[in-house]
Amino acid sequence: MTTDATRSVVIEKELPHPPEKIWRALTQGPLIKEWLMDNDFQPVLGHKFNFRSTPVPNWNGIIDCEVLVVEPNKKLSYSWGTMGMGSVVVWTLVATSGGTLVRMEHSGFGPDQEAAYKGATYGWQKFIGNLERVVAGLQ
């Protein structure tokens, strides 16, 4: 879908470390906590877990996640749900001569699963397209 680009956050960077080492930082709970958030992550397909950060007004600081893809040293993906918004995070690691090309894509921002099922997903997808045109008209 052509409108995806405007609904995703992508960070791509080559880091001077081997994929195996970066994989550990992305998948070992205590290490994840050091750079991202407190968590009960397990690199197991279908595992449901939370990221927990400090609660702030109007937000309890909890992110509901489920592991969607685990391909050791290559690809990791989990859903990311908070405040009624669902989205997906995908990590891709590609070995390079100088280390690893790390790509993180956080995309598919939309109402969470429950809300999506309540109100026809297709209709929502279509609406997001319209919404972007409306927002683009504001600039």
Next chain:
Amino acid sequence: MRTAPDAILKSLADPTRRAIFERLSRDGAQTVRMLTDNSGVSQPAVSKHLGILKHAGLVRARHRGRQTHYRAQPRALAPLVDWMSYYSSFWNARFDRLEDLLKRMDQ
């Protein structure tokens, strides 16, 4: 008025409300009656949906004589855009922390 993204999304998660909001965005201000005609939805139901959209800041009511005209407020969608710019800075900052951690880790 600032409305949290979830209130905006929840109000738009309903297909009927979404249709009402889209119609107001496309065709300009309308009365409840204009919105009800040929919609297959009852007038009280349309009024209720408009109330929820109004609460989320997505529509504004203007009284003209005995008629009330409802108008879409597309600017109310701005928090959704803010939400994505929030994650852009969030992940950039976390990436920096990830790099710091990698420097401290053993091979």
